[in-house]
Amino acid sequence: MSFSFQVEATNGAARAGRFFTSHGEVKTPVFMPVGTVASVKGLSQELLDQLGVEILLNNTYHLYLRPGVETVRQLGGVQKFMAWNKPILTDSGGFQVFSLSEMRKLTEDGVQFRSHIDGSLHFFSPETSLAAEIGLGANIVMAFDECTEFPADYERARKSMEMTARWAKRSKDYFEAHKREVPWFEEKTRQHGSEQSQALFGIVQGGMYPDLRRESAERTVEIGFPGHAIGGLSVGEPREKTWEMVSATIPLLPADKPRYVMGVGTPEEIVEYVRLGVDMMDCVMPTRAARHGLLFTSEGKLNIKNARFARDEGPIDPNCHCPVCARYSRAYLRHLYSSQEILAQVLNTVHNLSHYLDIMRRVRETIISGEFAGTRSAV
Amino acid sequence: MSFSFQVEATNGAARAGRFFTSHGEVKTPVFMPVGTVASVKGLSQELLDQLGVEILLNNTYHLYLRPGVETVRQLGGVQKFMAWNKPILTDSGGFQVFSLSEMRKLTEDGVQFRSHIDGSLHFFSPETSLAAEIGLGANIVMAFDECTEFPADYERARKSMEMTARWAKRSKDYFEAHKREVPWFEEKTRQHGSEQSQALFGIVQGGMYPDLRRESAERTVEIGFPGHAIGGLSVGEPREKTWEMVSATIPLLPADKPRYVMGVGTPEEIVEYVRLGVDMMDCVMPTRAARHGLLFTSEGKLNIKNARFARDEGPIDPNCHCPVCARYSRAYLRHLYSSQEILAQVLNTVHNLSHYLDIMRRVRETIISGEFAGTRSAV
Numbered sequence: 001m002s003f004s005f006q007v008e009a010t011n012g013a014a015r016a017g018r019f020f021t022s023h024g025e026v027k028t029p030v031f032m033p034v035g036t037v038a039s040v041k042g043l044s045q046e047l048l049d050q051l052g053v054e055i056l057l058n059n060t061y062h063l064y065l066r067p068g069v070e071t072v073r074q075l076g077g078v079q080k081f082m083a084w085n086k087p088i089l090t091d092s093g094g095f096q097v098f099s100l101s102e103m104r105k106l107t108e109d110g111v112q113f114r115s116h117i118d119g120s121l122h123f124f125s126p127e128t129s130l131a132a133e134i135g136l137g138a139n140i141v142m143a144f145d146e147c148t149e150f151p152a153d154y155e156r157a158r159k160s161m162e163m164t165a166r167w168a169k170r171s172k173d174y175f176e177a178h179k180r181e182v183p184w185f186e187e188k189t190r191q192h193g194s195e196q197s198q199a200l201f202g203i204v205q206g207g208m209y210p211d212l213r214r215e216s217a218e219r220t221v222e223i224g225f226p227g228h229a230i231g232g233l234s235v236g237e238p239r240e241k242t243w244e245m246v247s248a249t250i251p252l253l254p255a256d257k258p259r260y261v262m263g264v265g266t267p268e269e270i271v272e273y274v275r276l277g278v279d280m281m282d283c284v285m286p287t288r289a290a291r292h293g294l295l296f297t298s299e300g301k302l303n304i305k306n307a308r309f310a311r312d313e314g315p316i317d318p319n320c321h322c323p324v325c326a327r328y329s330r331a332y333l334r335h336l337y338s339s340q341e342i343l344a345q346v347l348n349t350v351h352n353l354s355h356y357l358d359i360m361r362r363v364r365e366t367i368i369s370g371e372f373a374g375t376r377s378a379v
Numbered sequence: 380m381s382f383s384f385q386v387e388a389t390n391g392a393a394r395a396g397r398f399f400t401s402h403g404e405v406k407t408p409v410f411m412p413v414g415t416v417a418s419v420k421g422l423s424q425e426l427l428d429q430l431g432v433e434i435l436l437n438n439t440y441h442l443y444l445r446p447g448v449e450t451v452r453q454l455g456g457v458q459k460f461m462a463w464n465k466p467i468l469t470d471s472g473g474f475q476v477f478s479l480s481e482m483r484k485l486t487e488d489g490v491q492f493r494s495h496i497d498g499s500l501h502f503f504s505p506e507t508s509l510a511a512e513i514g515l516g517a518n519i520v521m522a523f524d525e526c527t528e529f530p531a532d533y534e535r536a537r538k539s540m541e542m543t544a545r546w547a548k549r550s551k552d553y554f555e556a557h558k559r560e561v562p563w564f565e566e567k568t569r570q571h572g573s574e575q576s577q578a579l580f581g582i583v584q585g586g587m588y589p590d591l592r593r594e595s596a597e598r599t600v601e602i603g604f605p606g607h608a609i610g611g612l613s614v615g616e617p618r619e620k621t622w623e624m625v626s627a628t629i630p631l632l633p634a635d636k637p638r639y640v641m642g643v644g645t646p647e648e649i650v651e652y653v654r655l656g657v658d659m660m661d662c663v664m665p666t667r668a669a670r671h672g673l674l675f676t677s678e679g680k681l682n683i684k685n686a687r688f689a690r691d692e693g694p695i696d697p698n699c700h701c702p703v704c705a706r707y708s709r710a711y712l713r714h715l716y717s718s719q720e721i722l723a724q725v726l727n728t729v730h731n732l733s734h735y736l737d738i739m740r741r742v743r744e745t746i747i748s749g750e751f752a753g754t755r756s757a758v
Contacts, residue, residue: 038714042721046702067689067714074690075710083706310446311453323425327462331454335417335446342421345721 002192003140003199003226005258005279011372013250013277016364019227019258021087021139022188022196023079024054028258029274029367031360032057032089032282033353037066038082041287042346043353045084050323051350052357055087055139057282060132061096065115065122069135077137077183089140089282091262092129092171092203095231098147106146108163126170130178130200137183138198142229143171145203150235157207164205165219172223175200201227201260208241210248217252227258234263234283243272250277267296267359274363275372286356290348293337296355304348309334322354381571382519382578382605384637384658390751392629392656395743398606398637400466400518401567401575402458403433407637408653408746410739411436411468411661412732416445417461420666421725422732424463429702430733431740434466434518436661439511440475444494444501448514456516456562468519468661470641471508471550471582474610477526485525487542505549509557509579516562517577521608522550524582529614536586543584544598551602554579580606580639587620589627596631606637613642613662622651629656646675646738653742654751665735669727672716675734683727688713701733 005028007017018027033040033048035056040048048056058078063069075081078088097104101113101122110125124132129144144167148160179185179197188196202225206212213230220228230249233242246261253259260280261273270281286296293304297317304316315325316333324333324347336344366372384407386396396407412419412427414435419427427435437457442448454460457467476483480492480501489504503511505523512520523546527539558564558576567575581604585591592609599607609628612621625640632638639659640652649660665675672683676696683695694704695712703712703726715723745751 037718037720038711039718039720039722042725044722044725045706062718066718067710071690071710071714075692075708081708081711081714083708083711311450313454327424329454329460329462331446331450332417332460332462335450335460339416339418339441339445341416341418342721342724343418343423346421346423346725 002188002194002196005227005256007256009368009370011367011370012275014274014363014367014372015277015279016367017258017279021199022184022192023085023087023139026054026087027364028279029360029363030054030280031270031356032280033356034059034282034284034287035082035088037062038078040349040353041291042342042349045082047350048084051354052361053086053353055089056084057089057091058136058138059093059096060090060129060136061093061100061124063090063136064093064132065117069132073135073137073183079137079184087140088138090133090136090138090142092133092142092144093124094129094142094145094203095147095263097124098149099235108166110144111146126167127174130171130174134175134178134182134198140227141175141198141200143168143200143202143225145205145231147235148205148207148232150208150237152207154207154209154212157209157212161206161212161216164203165216168202168220168223172200172202172225199226201225201229201258203229203231203262204249204253205232206245207232208237208245210245213245213249214252217249221252221254225257227260228253229260229262229280231262233261234265239265239269243269246273246276246278267355270356271359271363274360274367286352287349290352291345293344293348294352295348296352304330304334304337304344306334316351317355320351320355321358322351324348324351324354381567381573381575384606384635386635388747388749390746390749391654393653393742393746393751394656394658395746396637396658400578401563401571402464402466402518405433405466406743407658408739408742409433409659410649410735411659412735413438413661413663413666414461414467416441417457419728419732420670421721421728424461426729427463430729431736432465432732434468435463436468436470437515437517438472438475439469439508439515440472440479440503442469442515443472443511444496448511452514452516452562458516458563466519467517469512469515469517469521471512471521471523472503473508473521473524473582474526474642476503477528487545489523490525505546506553509550509553513554513557513561513577519578519580519606520554522547522579522581522604524584524610526614527584527586527611529587529616531586533586533588533591536584536588536591540585540591540595543582544595547581547599547602551579551581551604578605580604580608580637582608582610582641583628583632584611585624585628586611587616587624589624592624592628593631596628600631600633604636606639607632608639608641608659610641612640613644618644618648622648625652625655625657646734649735650738650742653739653746665731666728669731670724672723672727673731674727675731683709683713683716683723685713695730696734699730699734700737701730703727703730703733
């Protein structure tokens with residue numbers, strides 16, 4: 001078995017653990033930076049290493065369109081392709097098909113869509129999506145789901161959830177039949193001395209309806225995945241709804257397997273999700289906000305564009321130990337941002353990502369030391 | 380005396396040496412990366428350190444407009460501002476006023492121009508330009524010159540050269556009267572135990588006319604600068620003209636002071652300029668070409684956009700030891716470039732700059748070892 005998960009410490013529902021993949025172990029709770037097209041925008045893989053990133057998320061939809069699955073497969077899979085020898089997770093493309101592409105046509109079989117790049121016509125089904133994820137060769141791959149839009153009425157959300165449940169089974173079947181075709185399968189199996197495959201996670205949908213979430217969780221768990229995700233969140237709903245859905249769903253997912261909430265959240269929220277028992281999260285927020293000059297600090301958000309930083313010699317956050325806060329002043333970072341220098345995006349991203357990763361590191365430490373519940377303000 | 384130059388080895392006209400500034404020594408021949416607005420586009424100062432950059436060029440025109448001289452002065456000068464504690468050279472703004480700004484009006488006194496950013500009205504004279512350079516506080520500052528356009532007829536080039544000669548004298552006078560106002564003057568003077576000031580270099584003009592170049596060199600040298608530059612090149616003239624002007628001028632500049640050719644050249648050309656006796660060069664070529672996907676290799680130029688690199692697992696240049704060639708494939712770099720990822724610009728710039736810096740390192744080594752003249756193909 002190439003993928004296993006170990007809970008190391010618990011503190012209320014919160015827990016610290018680690019999982020093991022063919023490309024190394026990952027300590028949880030973990031925040032996964034988003035590297036859409038096999039690059040965390042602006043950061044070299046050397047920098048990601050330096051910041052302590054353990055696992056990245058790549059988007060199947062984007063890599064499928066460019067450079068194409070066959071190219072990545074021939075180059076040995078996405079880790080070799082992007083020269084990142086640590087674990088990677090790919091989503092199934094479901095979310096992007098629903099949020100980025102044009103003219104999609106949904107049937108039981110799958111979804112036809114047009115590329116947002118050149119308008120060309122494509123078709124994703126559980127089978128074609130999993131074929132893409134197997135060709136890309138990430139360590140964790142996601143079942144192909146239908147991301148229910150917001151708002152969706154009860155009937156629509158039910159139908160969509162049921163489709164996701166049927167697609168989950170088809171994803172699993174396809175994966176089991178083809179998982180030995182992953183580009184690094186033979187090499188890693190030889191290296192580890194045991195059969196190494198990707199790990200396929202199931203995804204819970206159900207819109208904003210707790211009973212649909214419950215049914216979706218049950219039907220997904222039944223299929224038998226080594227990990228479970230909660231999808232269909234961060235689609236425009238109020239934050240309390242997101243919280244409510246995660247709260248309602250987490251207890252229904254097996255505690256001996258990783259639980260992943262897709263596409264959340266703010267620095268405060270990720271701590272609260274850990275409190276509910278979430279092991280994995282990903283979000284574009286730290287990287288995207290950075291590119292817009294929004295920086296996270298121990299004292300809240302800061303807009304580096306602000307004129308009051310023009311002659312400010314201090315670091316972004318005096319409590320931060322990232323390489324940017326160690327070297328550069330707010331005045332310089334404001335100047336770079338105002339001058340639309342590339343370096344502004346690079347340095348802002350380094351800082352924001354460090355902020356997220358540091359939070360997760362401290363959360364993990366306090367769970368292990370047993371101090372987590374009492375440290376709401378300390379993390 | 381804060382600035383001194385030492386020739387360490389010669390080999391024909393080519394020489395290896397070093398100069399000493401309040402912010403450290405610089406080994407020559409040296410290539411200075413261009414950091415226009417106090418940033419080498421896309422590269423952190425950590426990366427510049429790692430690549431072995433010894434001295435940077437910043438543009439006074441850009442920093443004067445944004446963030447403004449007073450801001451940089453209050454923040455302790457441009458080294459502190461950009462968190463780069465090695466030497467920096469600023470040009471005088473003359474070249475940018477003539478190439479970037481709009482509606483310039485030239486008189487004996489100076490030049491009125493409109494900002495290329497917001498159209499606001501400004502005035503540069505030898506005195507105001509030097510005041511800006513003193514406020515920015517770079518280690519080497521350049522006299523304010525008139526960059527003669529190309530083509531320019533003999534009479535126009537003579538008049539322009541004469542203006543530059545008069546402006547050189549005014550630059551020097553202003554500098555001598557105000558050089559103790561540099562932001563770090565007191566701190567560095569205390570640290571070094573001797574008066575530390577910037578070094579002001581004179582600039583030779585004269586269009587494409589060897590006799591005007593000769594006269595300009597004589598009049599500039601007469602003023603008494605600790606280093607001399609050849610300006611007014613790379614303004615659209617054929618490369619042979621550039622070469623002819625440098626060849627004609629270098630022998631007229633004192634051999635015991637650094638000789639700097641502004642705004643040149645290709646990897647091949649910089650070696651040939653060293654052969655003529657040039658100690659310092661700067662050029663946007665490696666950084667600008669990188670942003671357009673043009674990469675320099677030991678076997679010539681390469682356009683990373685090219686489809687033939689789509690599945691090429693090799694490095695940009697198998698003979699290169701830069702961090703990009705050590706880790707990333709042409710296939711990945713092509714993908715980043717095609718996807719318009721910021722990281723493409725970052726990694727391409729690291730490689731191209733490494734290529735230039737490596738050439739200069741090897742040139743210096745072969746001059747010192749006495750092998751330079753015979754190694755035309757080796758460098």
